[in-house]
Amino acid sequence: MSKSGFLLSPDPGNPRLSVEVEGTDHNGQPISTRVVTEKPLTLYLNRQEIVTMMTIGDYPDLLAVGYLLNQNMLAPDDKITGIDYDDEVDVVVVRTERETDYEEKLQKKVRTSGCAQGTVFGDVMEGFDSIDLDPNAILKTSWLYALTKAINTAPSLYLEAGAIHGCVLCREDQPLVYMEDVGRHNAVDKIAGWMFMNGVGPEDKIFYTTGRLTSEMVIKTAMMGIPILVSRSGFTAWGVELARKAGLTLVGRARGKRFVALSGEERIVFDIDPGTVADEDKKHARKGGQTE
Structure with missing residues (x-):
């Protein structure tokens, strides 16, 4: 368990994930500031090149496995025989017991609205109509308030x-x-990879994101089997439509004591008076450019 109390969490002190850059501020004075790294990672599934992703570079094994899962290139019962990562050439290879060939699938790419140019493949919606999210899952508002505070104040x-x-x-x-990660789709995929590699089920889980509740976020969360998706940011119309279709609880604009639910409201248990909840500390408030 990490020092922050998470099973796995960001390491702001890792020198490979951010660098010091010299510049000039609005007063014309020299400044030094940290900026996140961004580098390509090429993913192979067995002998086939799948995609090159732009990423900060941590947890390449989890990112690779999660990406393949969320693109329907790995099945839940697939056996991974090995994951090889070469940091000199930025290549990760996932090897499976099952032989794979996705040459035709790779021709059907769809750019998503996610930053860092997220990509999904044309058949990723196969099976979306048959998604069966746990109807007994609940979201207590006391949980929601505790989660947003813990996440927004954690080292990151x-x-x-x-x-x-x-x-x-x-x-x-x-x-x-x-x-x-530089793209929210990468952060989602890392979590999907962690769940797969550790045999963690989705039924009683809540997924939190700092980014917009877009169609991509809804699709990935629902396909992962997680029944509740929460964001401090806003919604897109198609994201809401797909959430309602899948029976996904969709909660956005969750900041301090405030939130808006546009799908699956029946799972929400109002067990705490919002008047007893403090507003978000401005020191830890994330800027719109990061969340939107």
Whole structure:
């Protein structure tokens, strides 16, 4: 368990994830500031090149596995025989017991609205209509308030250098795994990879993101089997439509005591008076450029 109490969380002190850059401020004075790193990572599934992703470079194994899962290139019962990562050439290879060939699938790419040019493949919606999210899952408002406070005050690369998205896997009022990356889709995939590699089920989980509740975020969360998706940011119309179709609880604009639910409101248990909840501390408030 990390020092912050998460099972896995960002390491703001890792010198490979951010660098010091010299510049000039609005007064014309020299400044030194930290900025996050961004580098390509090429993913292979067995002998086939799948995609090159722009990422901060941490947890390449989890990112690779999660990406393949969320693109329907790995099945839940697939056996991974090995993951090889070469940091000199920025290549990660996932090897499976099952033979794979996705040459035709790779021709059907769709750019998403996610930053850092997220990509999904044309058949990723296969099976979306048959998603069966746990109807007995609940979200207590006391859990929601505790989670947003714990996440927003946790040590992070965002607080260190900005220009990054965060996603957190939670259970009840406890944040479990916190991942950050230059694209929110990468942060989601890292969590999906962690769940797969550790045999963690989705039924009682809550997914938190700092980014917009877009169609991509809804699709990935629902396909992962997680019944509740929360963001401190806003919604897109298609994201809301897909959430309602899948029976996903969708909560956005969760800041301090305030939030808005646009899908799956029946799972929410109002067990605390919002008047007893403090407003968000401005010192820890994330800027719109990062969340929107």
